[in-house]
Amino acid sequence: MTGPGSKAGVNRQVMVVRRAKGVPTPDCFQIVDSPVPQCPAGGVLLETLCAAVDPAMRGWLSEERNYMTVSDGEVMRAHGVGRVLESQDERWVPGDLAYGWLGWQRYAAVASSALLWPVDETVAPAPVWLSVLGLNGLTAWIGLNLLGRPVRGETIVVSAAAGGVGGLVGQLAAHRGLRAVGIAGGASKTELARTRLGFHVAVDYKAAAGDLGRELTRLLPDGVDIFFDNTAGPIADAVFPVLNGGARIVQCGTVAVPDWTTLPTGPRRERDILVKRLSWHGLVVFDHMARFEEAFADLKDLYRSGVLTARHDVLRGLDMAPGALGRLYDGTNNGRLMIDVGL
Amino acid sequence: MTGPGSKAGVNRQVMVVRRAKGVPTPDCFQIVDSPVPQCPAGGVLLETLCAAVDPAMRGWLSEERNYMTVSDGEVMRAHGVGRVLESQDERWVPGDLAYGWLGWQRYAAVASSALLWPVDETVAPAPVWLSVLGLNGLTAWIGLNLLGRPVRGETIVVSAAAGGVGGLVGQLAAHRGLRAVGIAGGASKTELARTRLGFHVAVDYKAAAGDLGRELTRLLPDGVDIFFDNTAGPIADAVFPVLNGGARIVQCGTVAVPDWTTLPTGPRRERDILVKRLSWHGLVVFDHMARFEEAFADLKDLYRSGVLTARHDVLRGLDMAPGALGRLYDGTNNGRLMIDVGL
Numbered sequence: 152m153t154g155p156g157s158k159a160g161v162n163r164q165v166m167v168v169r170r171a172k173g174v175p176t177p178d179c180f181q182i183v184d185s186p187v188p189q190c191p192a193g194g195v196l197l198e199t200l201c202a203a204v205d206p207a208m209r210g211w212l213s214e215e216r217n218y219m220t221v222s223d224g225e226v227m228r229a230h231g232v233g234r235v236l237e238s239q240d241e242r243w244v245p246g247d248l249a250y251g252w253l254g255w256q257r258y259a260a261v262a263s264s265a266l267l268w269p270v271d272e273t274v275a276p277a278p279v280w281l282s283v284l285g286l287n288g289l290t291a292w293i294g295l296n297l298l299g300r301p302v303r304g305e306t307i308v309v310s311a312a313a314g315g316v317g318g319l320v321g322q323l324a325a326h327r328g329l330r331a332v333g334i335a336g337g338a339s340k341t342e343l344a345r346t347r348l349g350f351h352v353a354v355d356y357k358a359a360a361g362d363l364g365r366e367l368t369r370l371l372p373d374g375v376d377i378f379f380d381n382t383a384g385p386i387a388d389a390v391f392p393v394l395n396g397g398a399r400i401v402q403c404g405t406v407a408v409p410d411w412t413t414l415p416t417g418p419r420r421e422r423d424i425l426v427k428r429l430s431w432h433g434l435v436v437f438d439h440m441a442r443f444e445e446a447f448a449d450l451k452d453l454y455r456s457g458v459l460t461a462r463h464d465v466l467r468g469l470d471m472a473p474g475a476l477g478r479l480y481d482g483t484n485n486g487r488l489m490i491d492v493g494l
Numbered sequence: 495m496t497g498p499g500s501k502a503g504v505n506r507q508v509m510v511v512r513r514a515k516g517v518p519t520p521d522c523f524q525i526v527d528s529p530v531p532q533c534p535a536g537g538v539l540l541e542t543l544c545a546a547v548d549p550a551m552r553g554w555l556s557e558e559r560n561y562m563t564v565s566d567g568e569v570m571r572a573h574g575v576g577r578v579l580e581s582q583d584e585r586w587v588p589g590d591l592a593y594g595w596l597g598w599q600r601y602a603a604v605a606s607s608a609l610l611w612p613v614d615e616t617v618a619p620a621p622v623w624l625s626v627l628g629l630n631g632l633t634a635w636i637g638l639n640l641l642g643r644p645v646r647g648e649t650i651v652v653s654a655a656a657g658g659v660g661g662l663v664g665q666l667a668a669h670r671g672l673r674a675v676g677i678a679g680g681a682s683k684t685e686l687a688r689t690r691l692g693f694h695v696a697v698d699y700k701a702a703a704g705d706l707g708r709e710l711t712r713l714l715p716d717g718v719d720i721f722f723d724n725t726a727g728p729i730a731d732a733v734f735p736v737l738n739g740g741a742r743i744v745q746c747g748t749v750a751v752p753d754w755t756t757l758p759t760g761p762r763r764e765r766d767i768l769v770k771r772l773s774w775h776g777l778v779v780f781d782h783m784a785r786f787e788e789a790f791a792d793l794k795d796l797y798r799s800g801v802l803t804a805r806h807d808v809l810r811g812l813d814m815a816p817g818a819l820g821r822l823y824d825g826t827n828n829g830r831l832m833i834d835v836g837l
Contacts, residue, residue, distance in 0.1 A: 210769060217769055218739070383764035396561070397781075402767045417762040421726035422754045424745045424776040426553060426560050431774040433767040438740075 162187045165227045165255035165472045171212040173410035174480045177473035179212060180227065190237035193263035197233030199253045200277050203285070204466070204475040204488040205229070206314075206381075206404050215412055218435050227255040227472070230286060231492070232270055232277040239263075248272060250280045255472045257492060275454060275461075282315060282461045282487035283454050284447070290436045291319035292446040294401045295327070297439060298432040299377040303328035306371060308390055309350070311381035311406055313340035314479075315487035318348040318462050320379050325349035326458050332371065334363075334386055336482045343485060347460065356386055363389040374398075382407035384417070391423055400431040409480055462486025505530045508570045508598035508815045514555040516753035517823045520816035522555060523570065533580035536606035540576030542596045546624050547809070547818040547831040548572070549657075549724075549747050558755055561778050570598040570815070573629060574835065575613055575620040582606075591615060593623045598815045600835060618797055618804075625658060625804045625830035626797050627790070633779040634662035635789040637744045638670070640782060641775040642720040646671035649714060651733055652693070654724035654749055656683035656805075657822075658830035661691040663722050665802050668692035675714065677706075677729055679825045686828060690803065699729055706732040717741075725750035727760070734766055743774040752823055805829025 161184040168181045190196035210217040211228060221228045231253030235243045240263050243249065248270035253259040261267055270280045282288065294316075295301060307324045311317040312333025321344060324331040333350035335341050336357045344353035352370055359366045367375075367389055374395035380387050384407035394400070408415055423429060453459040464484045466475055469492055478484045504527040511524045533539035553560040554571060564571045574596030578586045583606050586592065591613035596602040604610055613623045625631065637659075638644060650667045654660040655676025664687060667674040676693035678684050679700045687696035695713055702709045710718075710732055717738035723730050727750035737743070751758055766772060796802040807827045809818055812835055821827045 215765075215769075218771070380764070383762065387764065402764055405764045405768060408762065408764070411765045414761040414765075416759045418757040419726065419751065419760040420763065421723070421730065421745055421748045421751070422558075422757075424774060425748060425778070426558075426776065428561070428776040428778050428781055429774075430776075431767055431772070433769065433771040433773075435768070435771050438771055 160187065161185065162256060162258040163469050164257070165469055167212060167221050167223055167225055167227055169223060170214045171209065172214070172412050174209055175212045175476045177477075180473035182470065182473070187258050188260040190239055191260045191262050193239050194265070195235050195240050195243050195249070195261050195267070196237040197249060197253060197259045197261060198236050198493065199231045199233045199257055199259055200248075200491075200493040201281055201465075202229045202231035202253060202255055202472075202490045202492050203281050204472070204479065204490060205286075206406050206479050208476055213412065218437075228252060229255050230281060231259070232280050233259060243267070248277060250285060255469060255490070257469065274451060278463050278465070278489060279454070279461045281489050282463060283319060283459050284450055286436055287315045287487055288319055288450040288459070289443060289446050290316050290403060290434065291323055292450060293436055293439045293442060294379060294403050294434045295320055295323050295377075296446075297442065298401045298434055299379060299399050301327050301329055301377060304330070305376035306330045306332060306373065307377040307379060308332045308334065308367075308371075308375045309379045309381070310334045310386045310390070311404065312344040312348065312350055312353060313462075313485050314381060314406075315462075316403060317379070317381050318344070318486055319459065322349035322459050323453075325351070326453065329377070332375075334390075340485060343462070347462065356389075364392060367393050377401070379403060384408045388418055391418070391420065394423070394427055394429060396427045398427060398429050400429060401434050402431065403434045406480060464488045466490045468492070503530070504528065505599055505601040506812050507600070508812055510555060510564050510566050510568055510570055512566060513557045514552065515557070515755050517552055518555045518819045523816040525813065525816070530601050531603040533582055534603045534605050536582050537608070538578050538583050538586050538592070538604050538610070539580040540592060540596060540602045540604060541579050541836065542574045542576045542600055542602055543591075543620050543834075543836040544624055544808075545572045545574035545596060545598055545815075545833045545835050546628070547815070547822065547833060548629075549749050549822050551819055556755065561780075571595060572598050573624060574602070575623050576602060586610070591620060593628060598812060598833070600812065617794060621806050621808070621832060622797070622804045624832050625806060626662060626802050627793055629779055630658045630830055631662055631793040631802070632786060632789050633746060633777065634659050634666055635793055636779055636782045636785060637722060637746050637777045638663055638666050638720075639789075640785065641744045641777055642722060642742050644670050644672055644720060647673070648719035649673045649675060649716065650720040650722060651675045651677065651710075651714075651718045652722045652724070653677045653729045653733070654747065655687040655691065655693055655696060656828050657724055657749075658805075659746060660722070660724050661687070661805050661829060662802065665692035666796075668694070669796065669801050672720070675718075677733075683828060686805070690805065699732075707735060710736050720744070722746060727751045731761055734761070734763065737766070737770055737772060739770045741770060741772050743772060744777050745775065746777045749823060807831045809833045811835070
């Protein structure tokens, strides 16, 4: 092993080798040791410190149409924070930290045209730039504020409440004066949601089993105004009946449905949508880049002032990457899942 | 029978006598002859000329939660145009025409607090105030412009294209520079949609049978940006796969699904909503009363200038009312269905 800051050795890379039907399994990836790349003309060479594991990755590896894809034979696309080793770009000098599409690999050659954001360790340590100050934070902020259109005193329900995005939505919503209700699986996650992630109430869908709908009706006699949904499937089915007229649904993920290659069936929603005048929006954060700067400034303030706290679930080493996506779907992760690459 | 303008005789009324499971059948109503009511203090007494038959009525008679209801033992709620016979309201004099909640009855006593709009026969004859210049027109205008957010050159698909609202959406959309595609059942309705209701293309879902999806894919290689849905069910299922990223769905009706008392199942939409960043809105026109004046002024201009034409399907006499709702669901009506009360 080579120490951080050195470009000696090899570039360990996690390549995509086949499409996934449903949740990508380890055999969709292959770990390859390649030569360390050259610094590209006008660009930078970085050493990856930590890299994200995202539910969105399932879609990128699916045969189904998606908003983004990763082809077989490519390094797995992932956001990461890295340290600049070499730079031919005047905006960067060796030693700088940066955030961008570094991929699941130890060394990343990044073209001058690629988006690379400065990471300021005086604001927060590197991993926080993959959670509160990264796409998770932006997704939570934009989904809640732009699509959820919250009004102080309203009730929001968040599924996958202990997850990387859900936990931030809870904290942001509580800060905005909403009553925040989290749904998560298991006692430790609901405990986490209630004590650390801003939720006033946390419901364990596993303990509730088939009675989640009844439990929500009992807990929420005044109904729900915003549903920030990360799961789809049976959890969403239990929330729909308690939605109020004019409720907004933010569809941020579908983690409870492992396979969409054959479209699963569920209760038809047209009547609810019509009678309750619902608004149901798909959230892909890249659609809202015009608002990133405003969101990011707010997230930084909220993190600095202690309103937002980061919850990380860290896997050690790239060798963990091929099996990492399964953890998002088997319910074992708490908070933002990432890989500590810089061992 | 008494002639128009006379308040002699009886008030024939269609009363609601039981809730409906699914589409209301004639036995949900009872025709009763009552005394002609007194003019209410401060209000007006009208003779109904024509009264609406609306898909929305199914919801009002359902046991399920709805945005509005009509109780057993009440006169069936309906919009109508009537002539003022007596007035204790300085805003109205006998002989005036007015539009409001007159109900399925020959004489309507309307309180001073109730909304009653003036009908100007120099702009359009009375029945047009139940279609282009009534709630159908407002629904089409608001659904298209406020929820559909159309951009010139985009493609809109409208289900129940020959219906009272659908036919107006086609005409409005074509006028706005959209490519308008109508879906209707049978050769005569598709012909009507194409030749009279503004649609550039009209698809016969009955002729396409199970291949409607393939037919839409063939006809719409560039996809669909707005889906104005009056049907839900299998027709909507065929449209979803051709929706473009960022498409807007306006849920205006669910006429293809006869019964929602037990929630029917269909393809889950969460993944489509997420990946394609769809926006799906329920449309109940009363939510948008702040925009009625603007919409109404535009509709009047468009009617006067011949851009919008009215298509009516008129049933003669209140005795036809109890069976009228079935016609909306068995696919036999063309255009705005109404009852000519003033025989």
